[in-house]
Amino acid sequence: MERELSTDQSVMPKTPIPEQPDDTVVSPWREAFWQLKKNKLAVFGAFIIIFFVLVAIIAPFIAPYGYDELHAGERLTGPSTQNWFGTDDLGRDIFTRIVYGARISLFVGFFSVTGALVMGTLLGVIAGFFGRWIDLLISRIFDVLLAFPSILLAIAIVAILGPSLQNALLAIAIINIPIFGRLVRSRVLSIREEEYILAAKALGMKNSRILFHHILPNSVAPIIVQATLSFGSAILEAAALGFLGLGAQPPTPEWGKMLSDARQYIQTAPWTVLFPGLSIMLVVLGFNLLGDGLRDALDPKMKNM
Amino acid sequence: MLAYTIRRLLLLIPVLFGMSIVTFAIIYLIPGNPARIILGDHATEKAIANLEEQLGLNKPLYIQYLNYISNLLRGDLGTSIRTNSPIASELWPHLAATFELTIFAMLFATIIGVNAGIISAWKKNSWFDYLAMIVALIGVSMPVFWLGLMQQWIFSQELGWFPSFGRDNPRDPVQMITGFYLIDTLLAGRIDQFWTVLKHLVMPGIALGTIPMAIIARMTRSSMLEVLQSDFIRTVEAKGTRKFVVIYKHAFKNAVIPVLTVVGLQTGTLLGGAILTETIFSWPGVGRYIFEAIGTRDYPVIQSGILVIAFIFVIINLLVDLIYSYIDPRIKY
Numbered sequence: 001m002e003r004e005l006s007t008d009q010s011v012m013p014k015t016p017i018p019e020q021p022d023d024t025v026v027s028p029w030r031e032a033f034w035q036l037k038k039n040k041l042a043v044f045g046a047f048i049i050i051f052f053v054l055v056a057i058i059a060p061f062i063a064p065y066g067y068d069e070l071h072a073g074e075r076l077t078g079p080s081t082q083n084w085f086g087t088d089d090l091g092r093d094i095f096t097r098i099v100y101g102a103r104i105s106l107f108v109g110f111f112s113v114t115g116a117l118v119m120g121t122l123l124g125v126i127a128g129f130f131g132r133w134i135d136l137l138i139s140r141i142f143d144v145l146l147a148f149p150s151i152l153l154a155i156a157i158v159a160i161l162g163p164s165l166q167n168a169l170l171a172i173a174i175i176n177i178p179i180f181g182r183l184v185r186s187r188v189l190s191i192r193e194e195e196y197i198l199a200a201k202a203l204g205m206k207n208s209r210i211l212f213h214h215i216l217p218n219s220v221a222p223i224i225v226q227a228t229l230s231f232g233s234a235i236l237e238a239a240a241l242g243f244l245g246l247g248a249q250p251p252t253p254e255w256g257k258m259l260s261d262a263r264q265y266i267q268t269a270p271w272t273v274l275f276p277g278l279s280i281m282l283v284v285l286g287f288n289l290l291g292d293g294l295r296d297a298l299d300p301k302m303k304n305m
Numbered sequence: 306m307l308a309y310t311i312r313r314l315l316l317l318i319p320v321l322f323g324m325s326i327v328t329f330a331i332i333y334l335i336p337g338n339p340a341r342i343i344l345g346d347h348a349t350e351k352a353i354a355n356l357e358e359q360l361g362l363n364k365p366l367y368i369q370y371l372n373y374i375s376n377l378l379r380g381d382l383g384t385s386i387r388t389n390s391p392i393a394s395e396l397w398p399h400l401a402a403t404f405e406l407t408i409f410a411m412l413f414a415t416i417i418g419v420n421a422g423i424i425s426a427w428k429k430n431s432w433f434d435y436l437a438m439i440v441a442l443i444g445v446s447m448p449v450f451w452l453g454l455m456q457q458w459i460f461s462q463e464l465g466w467f468p469s470f471g472r473d474n475p476r477d478p479v480q481m482i483t484g485f486y487l488i489d490t491l492l493a494g495r496i497d498q499f500w501t502v503l504k505h506l507v508m509p510g511i512a513l514g515t516i517p518m519a520i521i522a523r524m525t526r527s528s529m530l531e532v533l534q535s536d537f538i539r540t541v542e543a544k545g546t547r548k549f550v551v552i553y554k555h556a557f558k559n560a561v562i563p564v565l566t567v568v569g570l571q572t573g574t575l576l577g578g579a580i581l582t583e584t585i586f587s588w589p590g591v592g593r594y595i596f597e598a599i600g601t602r603d604y605p606v607i608q609s610g611i612l613v614i615a616f617i618f619v620i621i622n623l624l625v626d627l628i629y630s631y632i633d634p635r636i637k638y
Contacts, residue, residue: 280448
């Protein structure tokens with residue numbers, strides 16, 4: 001699973017590495033940024049994400065109507081100059097709903113990934129750094145959580161808590177915790193064995209200082225890569241829950257919910273199904289492209305391959 | 306190898322124990338009185354008391370858990386509240402439907418994905434390589450339920466090639482023997498029905514198989530590229546072996562292990578992920594069974610359905626690991 005998403009570097013046409021001045025010390029982050037900028041697919045992914053973020057921020061200014069504004073006379077009308085993406089079964093403007101939907105998808109993606117990242121990092125650090133029975137306990141909890149197919153676990157959590165956008169967000173955060181947790185734990189375990197940690201200990205550095213000055217900064221790169229890829233999958237999971245009626249509730253313009261509401265009109269009004277799906281696909285594609293590019297740029301093993 | 310197998314089986318015990326706690330806890334995590342929530346607001350006190358008695362909710366927690374475990378170990382998955390029949394017997398036809406769909410989807414995903422990956426690596430940076438990898442990228446980014454809807458629209462409603470829902474022709478239903486309709490129709494000697502069932506499988510199978518196909522193609526490609534750089538490939542080529550044989554026989558044999566791992570892991574993921582595809586195509590699988598149970602607050606079905614799927618998922622992952630260590634003698638445990 002580690003490598004399957006990392007194949008894009010070789011899809012890219014090889015460009016010669018620009019000469020870098022020898023006498024200046026280049027920070028690894030800057031080097032990674034250079035590496036990333038050369039990856040056209042990753043840059044394209046970043047542009048898609050920036051585009052959707054901008055759309056989400058300025059939604060009220062570009063949306064021609066309100067997202068729950070009903071136009072009884074204009075039900076299921078096709079794309080036109082008034083309604084770019086057509087209207088749905090209640091006469092609501094689909095373009096407007098997609099623009100507002102970007103807010104919801106990015107909101108759910110951001111907060112569920114951030115939550116999973118914080119909790120996962122915390123648990124992973126505790127498990128990896130303190131070891132013994134704490135590690136055993138936390139690792140087994142991760143094993144159990146990962147033993148359930150993720151979407152099924154999310155469905156179970158929402159089934160317990162009741163369907164709503166907040167509960168869907170919480171469920172997606174929970175299913176992503178063990179992914180970050182395991183990643184951080186394995187980083188901590190491998191860094192802990194490095195000689196410079198031994199040196200730091202020999203110099204009398206305290207555990208907490210070693211943790212914050214050496215171990216965590218060295219774990220940041222893989223966490224960023226995982227967070228980017230998880231952002232995309234979180235958006236897909238939120239749409240899936242919405243589609244099953246377990247996420248956002250009407251009249252919230254959530255993309256997955258829009259799809260399930262529109263299903264029955266697919267024959268007469270295919271645009272009602274086409275555009276929400278395309279939006280999900282595009283934004284997830286953006287995160288996958290950027291995530292792949294970041295992995296190639298930040299993972300030293302992949303560098304210059 | 307035997308020692309490794311035993312160790313893995315022993316490691317499975319705490320995971321299974323944890324899984325049973327999670328599914329057991331589902332009913333207690335519901336905010337409020339579970340019996341009241343299951344029966345709705347208009348339930349009488351007597352009905353609630355009866356249901357509590359039936360589910361054993363009025364006993365101490367540890368006794369409830371011990372009962373739950375001992376029932377599970379005896380293969381008793383509980384009783385559905387909605388239909389009042391044992392879940393274990395209700396579950397099998399649904400499970401068979403999901404298996405049939407998953408196997409079909411994985412066959413599709415593996416055959417197409419592996420070959421696309423091999424050719425991509427072989428003709429690296431060709432138009433085929435670019436196209437295949439772009440399709441694979443879009444494949445992993447697409448919501449599976451949207452792909453299913455688009456398929457229904459184009460191939461079923463516009464072109465009329467495939468039926469858009471169900472497993473068989475409801476006016477000429479398949480006589481169930483094993484639960485696998487492709488096998489059942491052949492056992493009954495009904496070739497016409499076999500084709501009908503196969504046609505019903507095509508669209509949900511492709512929808513479900515698209516994401517694993519994309520992942521398998523990317524994995525095969527990167528694994529093949531790595532192998533193609535090794536010295537022994539150069540030696541085989543120097544001997545004048547045909548390129549096709551070099552690629553498919555010598556190179557792929559050495560690139561197959563990570564691919565197999567992905568195939569195994571994806572099979573497990575599909576079992577759980579099938580719920581979306583099953584919803585779109587009205588496929589009477591286990592995902593659908595659990596989903597309908599959520600709608601009717603049939604918690605015993607939710608608990609047992611999820612536990613069974615997770616159990617199969619864990620077993621598949623274990624088998625993948627065991628096969629992995631078996632076929633690659635370089636890996637030592």
